[in-house]
Amino acid sequence: MIPIPEEQKVPLASVYMQAKAELWFQGHLEKSGMPSWSELTIIILRRFEDLDYERVVYEFNMLRQETTVHEYLIRFEELESHMLIFNKNLDETFFMMKFISGLKEEIKGYVATMNPTTLDQTIVLARRQENIVNALLRKINQQQKNNQSKAPFKPQNKSLPYKTSFKPSFKPRDEASQPRRFLTEAEVRARKEKNLCYKCDEPYSPGHRCRIRQVHMMLSEEEAKAYEELKIR
Incomplete structure (x- = not known):
């Protein structure tokens, strides 16, 4: 491309002005x-x-990334060109720092810690971090969908294999309602010699059960004498 001297740029540009643009330029001259x-x-x-x-300055200072890095970059470069029209002294560092400050929080921190030195490096880092964040979000969303698709665990109500109507035929009686019988030492010895049950008058053998259950109390000789005296009275 052949460089054009600064003093020839305006006359050359006026050649390409037509219709309303040409009339406007003539009036301005x-x-x-x-x-x-x-x-x-x-x-x-x-x-x-x-x-x-x-x-332009207000929009440039208020510019923030709201969607993707690509969409943010398009608007940033548009405002960057406008800013340079009004102030050609703005350097790359100024635009690089402004680009970083407008990024989303989950992208900005990573880009800033990498300490880029050019705007191009900053853009590459921002796109890289955006891809990482998007991949992580997709993984989290997939895990949530998998968890929702799993049916919640419900314990089964296992009933008994059979129902029994068995009721014990033996009903323990109150000890106070059972008849009591006192045995003296002599009666105990006599029953032992005859191999009789201490609780009933039937012969005793292993596994013996009394047909009529009674409560017996063994008395010593002194207790037996006292008991006999009470019976006489």
């Missing part, structure tokens, strides 16, 4: 004279794109 190239670019943008310095 009569009012203000021949502008410089930088002045012409600002004048044209203000006239045909409604470009205002204060509005």
Whole structure:
């Protein structure tokens, strides 16, 4: 590309102006004279794109990533070009720091810790972190879907294999309602010699059960005498 001298840029650009643009430029020459190239670019943008310095600066400072890094970058580069029209002294470091500050929190921290030195490096790091975050979110969403698809555990109500109507026929009686019988030592010895049950008058053998159950109490000789005296009274 052949470089064009600065003083020839405006006359050369005016050659390509047609219709309303040509009439507008002729009117501007009569009012203000021949502008410089930088002045012409600002004048044209203000006239045909409604470009205002204060509005551009405000939008540039308020720019934040709301969707993807790609969409954020498109708007950033558009405002970057407008900022350079008004101030050519803005360097790459200024735009790099502004680009980082407008990124989402989950991307901004990673990019800042990597200490990029150019805007291109910053853009690459931002896209890389965005891919990592998106992959992690997809994994979390898939795990949540898998957990929701699993039926909750419900313990089965296992009934008894059979029901029994068995009721014990033996009903223990109150000890106070059972008849009591007192045995003296002599009666105990006599029953032992005859191999009789201490509780009933039937012969005793292993496994013996009394047909009529009674409560017996063994008395010593002194207790037996006292018991006999009470019976006499």
